[in-house]
Amino acid sequence: MPRVGQVLGIEGTAWNLSAAVFDEDLVSLSSSAYSPPKGGIHPREAAQHHAAVLKDVITSALADADEIAGVAFSQGPGLGPCLRTVGTAARSLALSLGVPLIGVNHCVAHIEIGRFATGFADPIVLYASGANTQVLGYLNGRYRIFGETLDIGIGNALDKFARHHALPHPGGPVVEELARKGSYIPLPYTVKGMDLAFSGLVSAAKDSAAPLPDVCYSLQETAFAMCVEVTERALAHTGKDEAILVGGVGVNSRLQEMLSVMCGERGASFSVPERKYMGDNGAMIAYTGRIMLESGQTISIPQSRVNPAYRSDQVEVTWRREAGSVFDRRQSDEMLRGAEAEVELSGDGARKRRLKKGYRHPILDSELIRERTRAEARIIASARRAGVPTPVIMDVTRDTILMEEIRGDILKYVLDPASAEEVGATIGKLHGAGIAHGDLTTSNMIKRGDQIVLIDFGLSQITSEIEARGVDIHVIFQTLESTRPDADLLKEAFVKGYCNAFPGAGDVLVREHEIELRGRYL
Structure with a gap:
């Protein structure tokens, strides 16, 4: 990508107004924070603060700058009045300087300055x-x-x-x-x-x-x-x-x-x-604006309307040419390690041992290990009695479960629409039995022939609450969206299997959508 020179970035999504100039590295950074007299942030008061100090903050950031090649601003997510104040200033500056305007997603800017700095x-x-x-x-x-x-x-x-x-x-x-x-x-x-x-x-x-x-x-x-x-x-x-x-x-x-x-x-x-670079700062907007400008990702004035609910996964990342990777590292056939536990495969079955976590307080860690081990063994047995494919439990101690070894492929490596439909049917049967899995990712399912076997019930619960079922569906949908380019096709197949297997599927899918909306910028 061609070198574009210096970019001015203006950040003002919430309580901090900040401007910076970025070239190959940070040239200047200027900030002014709004501090509420009591309580939390008042959006209009924060916007009034930003408007009052905007000229001084930008003037300070430009003091050591050379010719500006573009103006970047935080387009969202954030507080509407604050975003509009910054957006108006950025448009005016871009027009007066005769340079491109770049609308930057605030969340993505945090990521990009983090990649740059580390x-x-x-x-x-x-x-x-x-x-x-x-x-x-x-x-x-x-x-x-x-x-x-x-x-x-x-x-x-x-x-x-x-x-x-x-x-x-x-x-x-x-x-x-x-x-x-x-x-x-x-x-x-x-x-x-x-x-x-x-x-x-x-x-x-x-x-x-x-x-x-x-x-x-x-x-x-x-x-x-x-x-x-x-x-x-x-x-x-x-x-x-x-x-x-x-x-x-x-x-x-x-x-x-x-x-x-x-x-x-x-x-x-x-x-x-x-x-x-950690808190809200103009440097992250200027840097991200610069790499966006290098890739030709600018916006016109009519496109520059702010978006208080702008999601990071809505941004087309044109400045990264590589595809990125998931699921590249397969583990050995003898020892598997997930987030919580090691699973040792041997002739007498699969021995799953929950690991102590050095980052957690010992009392909290001990209690989570005990609770999750007991709950997993109990609910696996209950699910199996209800006809849901799960491993057979052979023995349980405080932190270890000895269970049947399931021979097959971890689903994340072999998922296709037919398998997704079978997953839906399996989860429908699980929910019909009054069980919520709690961690429905494609790492926690094994494809054995045409059958989907559910594993890792450490976050599961016996419940008929629609909320817990909705969270289950949200987790699997989120897993598909974050790892698969064909997520929509796979979700459609899953829903077909789920609706065929579970009479209450329609209400659960409505709740899943409500749960998805809660994850929007608050």
Whole structure:
């Protein structure tokens, strides 16, 4: 791609207004943050702040710049009034300078500045910010979302807790400081496949009568362990061996430590960008705008309308020429390792042992291992009695299940429409038996002849609730969308099998769509 010169980037999706100029490296960076007098961010007040300081921030960023080749701005997602303020300024500057306009997705900008700053080529990305918590990876021209929060972002969760205790905004740094003096208390832990939810955790933390440092410590330990677990699930599912952390919450040293420990245990590489690139900043918009401009990805004035709900997986990534990869690394026939456990295959069956996680607090880790092992063995047996293909359970200890070895192919390597329809029928039978699997990825299914055998029931539950069934369908749909170019065809085949096998399928599919919408920018 041809070199384009310097690009001005303007970021203003929420509380921070920032501008920067990027060439081969960062030329300048200028910022001004809005701080609410009380409570959370007030969108109109934040936009008024941005309008008041815009001229000074941009003038400062341009002080050391040469000729500007393009103007990039955060087109979304974000708070509407703030986005419109920045969008108006960017259009005016592009017109007055006679240069191209580049609309940048805020989330993708976090990823790209993270790749630039760490040097990692094709990582799994944990994006942890105020309004967003997502696990992403690149495949075939788009950033695919493997998992995300189904309610509020991790930063907003910390802010809500902080406001409840009259702590200053933003809440994350204050919670981190108080947590250094605290001890662990149990709080709710909610992981749904590669998705997660924070509302129940925050409510329990706000209601806790424990000393504030203890609650802060446990809130961090629990929320961050959830984030790291879903990141590890994405690494295990895709076979990628690099991970990075981006977004404002990523400056938290404990979250960085936990991810580093997890990657070390898996033999994966982990890195974090410099602090100046972590929070919302103009540098990430300028850099991403520059590589977009190099690939010819600009917009006209009529196309430059802001989009407060702009999803990262809606962006066509024209500046990356490679296809990306998933499922490249097959494991040995004797030892398989997933996100949670090792499975040893031997003559007497498959021995699944849940692994201790060094990143999780020992009490939390021990309880999760015990609960998930017992639940998995019990529910596998119940599913099998209902006619759902599962392994036969032979023995159970506190952290290990000895079960029948299923000979076949992990479905993610051999999935086709016929298999997808059979998956739908199998899940329909499972739901008809009052069981939700909880982790329906194509890594947790084995194709044995024409049969689909379900494995890894560690997040499963006995329930007839439509919400749990909807989450099951959402997880498998999200898995297909993030890993397969023919996802629509496979989803159609799945739905056919599911509807044929389960009378309540229509209501569950409606709920799945509602769950999908919860993952939009909040």
